[in-house]
Amino acid sequence: METTKIQPGGGLNVTLTIRLLMHGKEVGSIIGKKGETVKKMREESGARINISEGNCPERIVTITGPTDTIFKAFAMIAYKFEEDIINSMSNSPATSKPPVTLRLVVPASQCGSLIGKGGSKIKEMRESTGAQVQVAGDMLPNSTERAVTISGTPEAIIQCVKQVCVVMLESPPKGATIPYRPKPASTPVIFSGGQAYTIQGQYAIPHPDQLTKLHQLAMQQTPFTPLGQTTPAFPGLDTSSPASTHELTIPNDLIGCIIGRQGTKINEIRQMSGAQIKIANAMEGSSERQITITGTPANISLAQYLINARLTSEVTGMGTL
Known part of the structure; x- marks a missing residue:
């Protein structure tokens, strides 16, 4: 990670590196089709924008450059996220627009200065900008950094x-910073229907990324007949889908x-x-x-898949996952 280079003459226009933590879906939005969106952001802002590699549910986006270029890049990202929110709302009955949210990754040694004595600095930021700051x-796993939302x-x-940049420039990190690196998907742990899956943090990640196939896979792998309506295949992991319910029956000796x-x-x-997930008492x-599984089609298919994986490992003696 680059350190802050304060140029002679001071002023705010110094080179700075800001790291953002994003979900895969957000990263996809920033990259755009064939990388067009990120290319445009790089050209128009003048900032260097790097996106961490890896098949992870989270990625780090690093923005480096003189502060004015960083602010331009941030503005473009914030407006892009707002556009995504507006687009997702056009399909939903919700009337109140949710806020745009960005997660910065900041060395823990600088967080005290961001919070201020008794929370005074963070309170001042909230009041003067109207943004929520948390x-x-x-600390983020295996690092000395914290997330600032x-x-x-x-x-x-x-x-x-x-304002965060000003604080970070005024209070450089103390000691060595161990940067947060999202864990890449580890070696595949489940083989199902010729497809490998990995358990990553709180997610089951198809490996390679084939989330759309996960639902059909879960349905094919079902060793028991689901009751009621099966949810249709869904395009990607769209968490804005309305909640639905799915019911399964499991033999007592496998519960x-x-x-x-x-x-x-x-x-x-x-x-x-x-x-x-609710499990009924034995009748x-x-x-x-x-x-009974309740959630979006994506949540349901992941839950089904994981239940099936448990059953398969039990029946085939693959051992615990």
Whole structure:
């Protein structure tokens, strides 16, 4: 990671590096078709914009350059995210527009200056820019950096980023900074239908990235018949889809491998899929238990896939995942 180079003569127009943490979907929006959007952002802002490699649910976007170019790049990113929000709203009945949110990655040693004594600095930033600013309490895994979340209108975000830059220039990081690197998808751990999957943080990531196939795969791999309506295949992981419900029945003697000791496995599946999962109590005289999964089609198919993976590993003796 580059260090801040303060040019002779001071002033705000110094070279600075700001790191942003983005989800894969956000990164896709910034890159654009065939990389056109990021190319345009680089050309129009004059900032260097690098996107971390790797098949990860999170990526780091590094913006480097004189501060005026950084602000231009930030403005373009904020307006692009707002455009994405407006586009996603045109398909939904929601009337209130959610704010644009950016996550900065800041060395923990600079976070104290951002917060200020008794929270005075962060309060001043919120009041003067109208943006919401939150500094994460914990450091990001395997690093000495924290996430700073800024949300609001693009204009408020740009003003807020300017103030954050001033603080970062006035209070350089102390000691060595271990930068946060999102974990790349590790070696495949599940093979299903000729497709490899990896468990990554809180997500099950198809490897390579074939999220659209995940749903059909989950349906093909079902070793039991789902009740009720099956959700249609969905385009990508669209979390804005309305919530729906899906029901499965599981043989009693296999329910234990899904619940896990003290509910550990079912909790993992809930966390990874983002779906709500309810397991009905055993019915007298019935050899099956009903599982109800609620969430977006994407959440449901991930939950189904993970339940199926647990069953498959139990039945084929692949051991625990």
